[in-house]
Amino acid sequence: MADQLIIFDTTLRDGEQSPGASMTRDEKLRIARQLERLKVDVIEAGFAASSNGDFEAVQLIANTIKDSTICSLSRANDRDIARAAEALKGANRARIHTFIATSPLHMEKKLRMTPEQVLEQAKQSVRFARNLVGDIEFSPEDGYRSEVDFLCRVIEAVINEGATTINVPDTVGYAVPELYGNFIKTLRERIPNSDKAIWSVHCHNDLGMAVANSLAGVKIGGARQVECTINGLGERAGNCSLEEVVMAVKTRKDYFNLEVGIDTQHIVAASRMVSQTTGFVVQPNKAVVGANAFAHASGIHQDGVLKARDTYEIMRAEDVGWSANKIVLGKLSGRNAFKQRLQELGVQLDSETEINAAFARFKELADRKSEIFDEDILALVSEDSQNGESEQYGFVSLSQHSETGERPHAAIVFTVDGKEVQAQSDGNGPVDASLKAIESHVKSGAEMVLYSVNAISGSTESQGEVTVRLQNSGRVVNGVGADPDIVVASAKAYLHALNKLQNKVDRVAAQG
């Protein structure tokens, strides 16, 4: 019988560490629900001790999600571990993931600890955690650049203390597949009690090999857990991407001979949700979830696919959630049809009031746009969840004038703490004028480090989805806005980013 490969998703923890990708508690819960629908085995919901916001998010997810194991990261100290256990109290199945760096470089320069001190702290932390929760994962941070003899001692000791999963991170994305696979194999062969734990891989993508390294860790090393994120989100070049690793193992079952419990039909919706929530756009040629992943542009390919689909397709688009007929609703669609489509897309709105608000916005959009696609609906509910009453700034209306040879001008009405204000400005273009108008009133002083526009569903009839990344006093945030008018989408994205800048969190860095 084929072994089970455990899928451990860390979008909400390692993914969120990506500058600008921070999410609110409610956004995290929405993504956690989608991960549960995907049937992810373990959801790393956050790093409970890093901030009150993270604690609350882990707690909310632990209290709500019932089918997946909920995990919190924690540094290897009693305070962090106790905080993680506290946040996880309501979970059906809880896991504490504790870590400490073991590479010579990290121990000496970052921790300023001797190897013996690190070994003692690792043991003591796992012992402490094991008294609180039965499911304990231990990670030797920068494990791949650690000395093998020392790593063997640490891992053997923490398994003796009760660690049930051993995760070997390639923290800086330095590994290459064959070497990483053999590294895990060597550890498993040399550590006498290695069979008492499940082995896990956690690879970063700095050299573009995170998925390949993870698969080698599984195939050569015998790991039975992969840590990954939706869209490969994560610090720097990101983490191993869930959709790629899952589809590789499923599509090449002949080679890997492993079972994966993921319900792949929810993959595309999960990808859209994470992209729209964080503002990290998915590149069109991204495997599995990119807009072109199943598009056949060349005549030869199209001809082949029409004659026999498997001439050029190794996976079926519908198996990962690309719907064949994407036009779903229009102006005449009723509330029930809208509600049913939300359900089919896996979107759960908690109350009738939320559904009514989303339906009203859908009608507004349908008045301006004849065909409403799944992507439009996902953008709409994602925007609704951003516009909570607690937000400081909200979009109301905008008018702008641009004409060849004249300097564009914009006038905008938006709310500040519920009160309407008006502002206007000139600019190089209508978008520039609109954002300058907002800034002339708000005076945030934030620097714009990224502006990007993406057509949600392809044609010029499409809604534009705008991402604005702002930097202020060392903080980086992404704002996202969608509208058929890209100037309006830009203003919404800018206001969204300003709202995020207001939500100051005092956070401890996971690898700090």
Ligand code: KIV
């Ligand atoms: O990359 C890494 O080393 C980590 C650990 C905290 C597991 O994310």
Ligand code: ZN
């Ligand atoms: Zn990591």
